[in-house]
Amino acid sequence: MLNQSSDLDRLFHALSDPARRAILERLSLAPVSVSGLARPLPMSLPAVLQHLHVLDGAGLIRSEKVGRVRTCAIEPAALGRAEQWINARRTEWEHRLDRLGEYLETLSREGADDDRGP
Amino acid sequence: MLNQSSDLDRLFHALSDPARRAILERLSLAPVSVSGLARPLPMSLPAVLQHLHVLDGAGLIRSEKVGRVRTCAIEPAALGRAEQWINARRTEWEHRLDRLGEYLETLSREGADDDRGP
DNA sequence: CGATTGGTTAAGCATAAACTTAACTATAGG
DNA sequence: CCTATAGTTAAGTTTATGCTTAACCAATCG
Numbered sequence: 001m002l003n004q005s006s007d008l009d010r011l012f013h014a015l016s017d018p019a020r021r022a023i024l025e026r027l028s029l030a031p032v033s034v035s036g037l038a039r040p041l042p043m044s045l046p047a048v049l050q051h052l053h054v055l056d057g058a059g060l061i062r063s064e065k066v067g068r069v070r071t072c073a074i075e076p077a078a079l080g081r082a083e084q085w086i087n088a089r090r091t092e093w094e095h096r097l098d099r100l101g102e103y104l105e106t107l108s109r110e111g112a113d114d115d116r117g118p
Numbered sequence: 119m120l121n122q123s124s125d126l127d128r129l130f131h132a133l134s135d136p137a138r139r140a141i142l143e144r145l146s147l148a149p150v151s152v153s154g155l156a157r158p159l160p161m162s163l164p165a166v167l168q169h170l171h172v173l174d175g176a177g178l179i180r181s182e183k184v185g186r187v188r189t190c191a192i193e194p195a196a197l198g199r200a201e202q203w204i205n206a207r208r209t210e211w212e213h214r215l216d217r218l219g220e221y222l223e224t225l226s227r228e229g230a231d232d233d234r235g236p
Numbered sequence: 237c238g239a240t241t242g243g244t245t246a247a248g249c250a251t252a253a254a255c256t257t258a259a260c261t262a263t264a265g266g
Numbered sequence: 267c268c269t270a271t272a273g274t275t276a277a278g279t280t281t282a283t284g285c286t287t288a289a290c291c292a293a294t295c296g
Contacts, residue, residue: 013131015129018126028208034244039210051284068291069242073209082204085133164257165254186262
């Protein structure tokens with residue numbers, strides 16, 4: 001797992017803003033145009049554009065311009081990478097609990113016949 | 119799912135920093151003291167303390183002080199909440215694909231016997 | 237063509253983040 | 267007691283974020 005951390009940095013940072021999460025929630029239902037995404041949000045169009053740029057930089061969305069309208073769509077693979085990191089932590093944590101369990105079991109077994117040892 | 123977004127804000131923001139993720143990776147293996155966490159990190163102790171405060175504020179770790187050493191441990195439930203949001207997006211996206219699939223199927227069926235008029 | 241609609245860029249600003257150093261507190265150990 | 271260790275707080279600096287307004291381009295459409 002050799003540090004390509006700036007990738008995860010961008011990913012989690014992109015997810016840390018409620019407006020950006022709202023955009024992703026919207027896009028996970030269907031592709032939407034830039035102004036369509038902006039309509040429900042309490043901010044200017046350029047602000048939305050900046051959020052879209054952050055999401056794009058994180059690989060969370062892709063977009064294509066046809067005529068004068070740019071349509072954005074979610075890129076689920078990126079979410080997968082975030083989930084992967086989280087899952088790895090959980091796995092490690094569970095293994096740690098396993099090792100702890102084994103250790104405690106060993107302790108109680110050694111406690112049962114404690115004539116063994118110095 | 120009524121917007122308790124500032125909760126997720128803190129969560130994802132906490133995960134967006136490589137130092138904080140490094141701390142979590144460490145803690146998912148075993149509990150560690152503050153200075154133990156600081157040792158491998160390229161920054162001052164107070165900086166680490168600030169990161170720990172962010173992680174604590176996001177609910178990602180808990181810590182307890184005994185004597186003069188504070189020992190930190192991971193709080194896996196918080197990671198679960200992040201994962202939950204991600205999974206909800208994936209689920210929506212898959213449902214969207216299902217609906218798209220049905221639609222396309224409908225189209226091709228209607229195309230097969232196109233004697234049925236408007 | 238001329239006006240609109242949809243999007244984009246640039247510049248500026250206020251706030252928040254991530255650090256630092258310097259001081260200070262509180263336990264341990266000799 | 268005296269000093270080193272472990273942590274904490276405060277204050278200040280630099281950079282990044284999130285937003286705004288004011289132009290500016292480029293497809294449509296009457």
